[in-house]
Amino acid sequence: MLLRVVLSEMDIRRLSIEITPPSVDALCQVLRANLGLRGGFILQFEDPAFKDQLTNLTDIRDLPEERATLKVLFTADAACSDSTLDSASLPSLSSGESDSQHWPEPFPIPEFSHDVELTLQEANGRYAKDGSVLVIPKGMKTDILDTLADSMSKISPYPERQHYENVAKALVEKHPCLKEPGSGKGWYGWFHSLKFKLGNYRQKLSAAGCPEVRVNKRKGEEAKGPRMKRSKKGEVHYCPDPPEGLSDEDMEEKRMMMEVEVLKKDPDHQHIDELMSATFSKRRKEIVGDQPLIGDVMARWPAMFCERQVRAEFKRVVSIDLLESFLDGLDDLAPRLLEVYEAATKSAKKPALKAILDCLKKDDTNERRRIAALLGLPHYLREEPSDIIRMCDAHGETLAAAMEGMQLGLLIGYEGDNQDAFPREVFNVAVVVEGTVVLHNFKDVPSSFAMLLGIIYCVNLEYPRAMKYSFEFLQRVVMKIKPDQASARVHGIRNKLLRYNL
Template sequence: MEGKRRMIEVEMLKKDLDHQRIEELMSATFSKRRKEIVGDQPLIGDVMTRWPAMFCERQVRAEFKRIVSTDLLESFLNGLDDLVPRLLEVFEAVTKSGKKPALKAILDCVKKDNTNERRRTAALLGLPHYLSEDPSDIIRMCDAHGESLAAAMKGMQLGLLIGYEGDNQDAFPEVFDVAVVVEENIVLHNFKDVPSSFTMLLGIIYCVNLEYPRAMKYSFEFLQKVVMKIKPDEASARVHGVRNKLLRYKL
């Protein structure tokens, strides 16, 4: 097993990666990797050093499927698309009384540009506000050509760093690059939209056995149990209530 792990390190140093070979080696070393990650709970930097192949979109999806037997991207985006219309409607309803101004600002962005990607983004970024959670330490915006990455990531234990270009006047700007951050380390980047980066964030949480951040625990639980339908019967009363409200809601 250790020999195969070292072979992965060698493969990852090559200019032209042999993805099939890496896939076979990652599959063969799965039990060793899970024993290390779940049993020893190493720092993310140590995981990245020992298992460098895991920190690319292809292997995050593969590892997630090994753990959950579900296709990460397909399950997330299909489940999200089924709920986006009702989510945006309940968001709109709760803001009509003047409550949750941050949520209203997000909805205003969709009114300016009502594309499917923007609707998905609004649903994801609006969810913690709807659930009365504070996403500020988990979802951060930064000027791609302004502040340094170190400053932008300071204190981030887990989340998304959304880089934008130009003047940011909206609740969510045009995306330049999104990075997944763990323990102030960028573990994945070069995502050009929020939905796919959210998907990879969930994948990383599973791959390196992380707990959901307390400040957004209900939002992540909703994504897991309602959007992706993973262990839906174990939903908390709060998430179960939101799910029932969405099922009853008439568009």
Template sequence: MLFRVIVSSQDIRRVTLDSVPESVKELCVTLRTILGLQGNFLLQFEDPDFGNELCNLTDIKDLPSDRVTLKVLFTASDSVSDLALQTTSLSAPTAASSVEWPDPFFIPDFSHDVELQLSAANDAYARNGTVMVISKSVKSEILDKLADVISKITPYPSKDQYESVAKALVAKHPCLREPVSAKEWYYWVFSLKFKMGNYRQRLMAAGCPEVIVNKRKRGQTIIKAIKKSKKGEIHYLPNPPEGQSAVTSEENRTTMLLEVQKSDPDLQLLDKLMALTFSQRRKEIIGDEPLISVVMDRWPGLFNQRQISAEFNRIVTTDLLQSFLDGLDAFVPSLLELYKAAVSSSRRLSLTSVMQCLNKEDTNQNRRTAALLGLPLFFSEDTSGIIKMCDVHGETLDALMKGMHVGLLIGHEGVLQDAFPLEIFNVAVVVEETIVLHNLRDVPTAFAMLMGTIYCLNLEYPGNMKYSFEFLQKVVMKIKPDQCSARIHGLRNKLLRYPL
């Protein structure tokens, strides 16, 4: 049976089940496992008897046959905005980084006495434009409530997010405006920043994992700590699934280790076990920052194309390969035209050999490869330690991987006379001088898997190719597209205006 499952407006999944579950509860458990959903939720379905309007699913027999569209509605004891709750899973009332930022931001109701004071002040503002003289107790109540709601989404709001809260606050309660300021809401931005700083101390004392990780002193780890969710992760450091303990998680990990060792492992069982151990794995990778050899020993099931894609989906709620290739294809024609113009004007002669490869064999796959390999050359970035071509019968892998923190090995046969091989033998993803993925069929797929590996292992983008990776994330994959650097923003605008 085929299901179209709407988790959020940005996250719509296709799920195929061999048979219809016997009950709604069993269907919820199945979807929770396959999609990696966390927290409590109910299901709605498009009812053909009512023009495909949504109805709550209470009896499995009400489902249409063959194809069904379901909508997941997350429930929580506290009132974060309905919009926020519908965007993605909310693992627990104290969970951080598990709800997408709502737009517009939802301002909650305050205590009854504060609401009465605000109502009277809003009426006075409507009559004569008089703003409210805010007492210390009222201000404290407002900031505490807002900090509580914000922390359920992220303990580390960005500048734009702080501003969206302040704007929404004065829009709902115009009596809180500051008339002497050009931005009448800006006073609240500074107050919220100070309040969130204090609130994070309370979260740390309560055991919030993400805040505890980010409070580590630099000397406590060998590798420089990576603070906060920086690349658009939605489930950066999630709480365990409801009812899951450290003991059961470790038992699931042990079962996974045994299953991986089989010559013909059960892929569906591995999918389930990887989803159940997601929280433990993220806690180890982010909290302990282990060497790649340790991660591969403890989580060998992660290191294949299927599981990297699934893990990326759990972290960002985005299909890795589809979003990468679809986004890339949208920009390939403009990028190649931009490269041609740069070569003809002698601004980027290093791109000449890349464009010459297309003259020899202009296929869709080669156009994708040229667009990707030409990107760092266009930015004048050094790829020597990140992207390496290797003759499969030539230099030893150990010598080639020496000094590679993260990157790609593109394998070919014979002497390479072009910018990239027109016939690729094998592509491998390398982390800390170790091959973690191999037998990738082409360069575009390998780039997607490299992006997925960086997210799954919580790695930093290579500094020598920071603009290329930022372009791939924010422009190609559209993850946090509104937070581009000036250079990437300018290139994106140029590409969107470029004549095809």
């Protein structure tokens, strides 16, 4: 059976399944396992009986036999709400807002216990008559907060400020008797109560074995503060739960199958895709929790170190397409970046930046403008890129000599003499991590930059200190991942670019 699954306007997936599931619930679990859906959702399908208008799917027999189009609508507590996460992606993030994209808007307030619902119903009636608010007993408030915390944690155990505000606002809109008489917004106290409740609730989740919470380990018994291992770069699926129905032993068996498949002369890439998808939670648990050396990661997960799988893994982690998002964002910004660079060379002594711009006078193609925009970024941001971005003659110095002291970066190989800031003809670009080439044979610099950023996310690396603002710019401004959390320096250049757009 062939399915066209609409997760969002920007994320429409194709899924082939051999056997039609016996029920709608079973179909939900198939979608969870193959697409990594998290939280509650309901399904709609294009109903042939109504000229392909969307209809809620309540009986699996209503689904067309050979091929069908499904639309996934995310909720907080729908019938298929057993929160699990396998691998692939949530709805794509056209605005780079990561978790905000799959957080329901407005938040659907769940049903509370029967006695609380009866009390609220009566109090809401009084509020409608005379505007009187409810004096909330302690036990009732605890029940409300516990229920909300449970619903919120199924979406993310680490909600952001706007998520707490979203829930608090939805609560008093559904039950106006819970408004705070001394608060202008009417829900500010609930906002703070939810933050404290989620903090306590995460302790319960950690004790119960939730991977995303347990990964926050302390440095040692003598350490006072926590070592936060949770998402720092806008990851949506940072350390996900294992997929339902798959034990750790099952995933290890699939990992070994993947290892064998990669060694074949003509590997089945579709099969590798499926195995990598099924073992995503195990891989993230190892990478995030154990922080292995890159050599160990390559030995255990050899399939991940190719362009196809880096793009797939990045989409599982961040829920956007790596190469498409990077190049589209770069093309949109490159003309303004070059104008900003040009202005900077006139007002300050920036010889390295001027040398990069001079290359465009000899050959001003779109590809070289992309390269100039990328290579000029660290110089404009007053960073030193020499240990992260290196040029070398492909037939001159040895690879070991070219990579000496290189912990993370790009090695750009060219042929023949090169007297310019960057070569006209790129022979081979390699991505280097911990002195090891993890990806190579790229023929253009922009795609290589995207792959370097993808590797940083896939193996959970920190941005290199010497170019941390450049990589932050690529993340927040070029790819629009968490743009609202930019540092002052990145925020400054973004504002300049916006002014050039006027």
